[in-house]
Amino acid sequence: MADHTINQRVSNLRTLRPRKHELEFFIADEVELSSFRDEMASMEHPFFALKGGDTKIRKYTNGNVTVIVKPTADGLATVFDKDVWIYSISKLQEAMNNHQEISRTVCFTPYDFFVTTNRTISGRTYQELEKALDRLKGTTIKTNIVYSEEKQESIGFGLIDSWRIIEDKKGKLDVGMVEITLPDWLYQALHKKKMLKISQDYFRIRKAIDRRLYEIARKHCGNQGEFTISLEKLHLKTGSTALLKMFRHNIKQLAKANDLPDYSIRYDVKADMVIFNNRNxxxxxxxxxxxxxxxxxxxxxxxxxxxxxxxxx
Known part of the structure; x- marks a missing residue:
């Protein structure tokens, strides 16, 4: 009887519509490689792919600084894999706000992660979580730190340091625990308050490209009124692999729907520019x-x- 009640509750939870959560969500803005006296704007460069299986090596150059993002054999970590980042950072931020001690290692149940990030709960979802953790661990970033004309260093790091899933089967239910260790550079960004609060509706955004556009609007428009950018430059910032004309079409469709959280979006046909406006x-x-x-x-x-x-x- 008890097992039946638990199973029925789980079944009901799977059919619930998206719900609000008290947890506030945060995303890394600038991350500081403190031991190397440098900062990287994590939202400036598309570290995360917009679709699964993207094995293209990405290279971004700004002056004499180069950033290279390398995937695993299964591809780069995706925008949806990034949910693990956001969820973990947000849990740590909540603990800090409550004056609790924190560490780089974060523990959580898969169930809580799925519900909070607006995922369905199924055996496949559990498998996808493990694949996401693999991609986060395997995707690496390499950059050069320039001190002077005579001296520079190269540094490589991952999106997470390690992960493990502890499974404990009880009856027909899998009660598990996920443990991930965040990289020090991301952990330091949290302590240095280099985080941006994002909408609780972020996880309701279905398309990867729309999530990336929201991030860009949050970074550049922020609490200001407006942010204007050329379509070509926006295309580069998103990391989209679509042809520019297809990207333009997608922007026009999004402008028609105009349903991004917090920000409206307009497309200026004559100037080929995209304008974000803060709704709030x-x-x-x-x-x-x-x-x-x-x-x-x-x-x-x-x-x-x-x-x-x-x-x-």
Whole structure:
């Protein structure tokens, strides 16, 4: 009877619609390689693939600094694998807020992870979690730290240091525990408060590309009113492997649906630009936004006027 009741409760939980959670979610903004006196903007570079099985080595160059992201044989860790990161960081942040001691090793039940990140609960989901942990452990990042013209160092690191799953079968239910150890550079970012709070609706975003676009909006638009970026540059920032014309089509479709949490998105056809706007501005922030936009318009008019006068001469 007890087993039947438990099984019935689990069955009911599987059919529930997405629900809200008290846990606040955070994502790494800038991560500091403290021993190497350098910082990397983790949301600037697409460390995570938008689809499974992506085995392409990614290389990003900014000045004399290069970042190389290497996959495992099964591919790069995906945007959905990143949920493990977000969940773990958020659990640690919650503990810190409650003045509890924390460490780089985080323990949680698969069930709590699945429910919190809006996943269905099935045998396949458990298998996918193990594959995700493999990809997170196997995906590596290599970068060079430049001290001067004469001296630089190279450093390589993973997205997580280690993982294990402890299984304990009781009747027909699998009661397990996941244990992962975060890399020190990510753990230090948490302590140095280099985190950005994200919407609780993040895990309700179904498409990987839309999740990545939300991250970019959160990073660059943040609490400001607006962020504008060329479509071509946005394409690079997302890490999308789609052709530019297909990416443009996807942006147009998202702009029509306009259902990203916190931010609206518009596509300017003439300029081939994408504009993100914060939906949650306070009246004071909205007023400041209007003042900034007015200032930009006045500067634009002044530049045109000067250009016209020079042309007249």
């Amino acid at each position: 501005l306070t009246p004071e922030q909205e007023d400041k936004k209007q003042q900034r936009e007015k200032g930009k318009r006045e500067i634009y008019k002044l530049k045109n006027s000067l250009a016209s006068k020079r042309g007249g001469k």
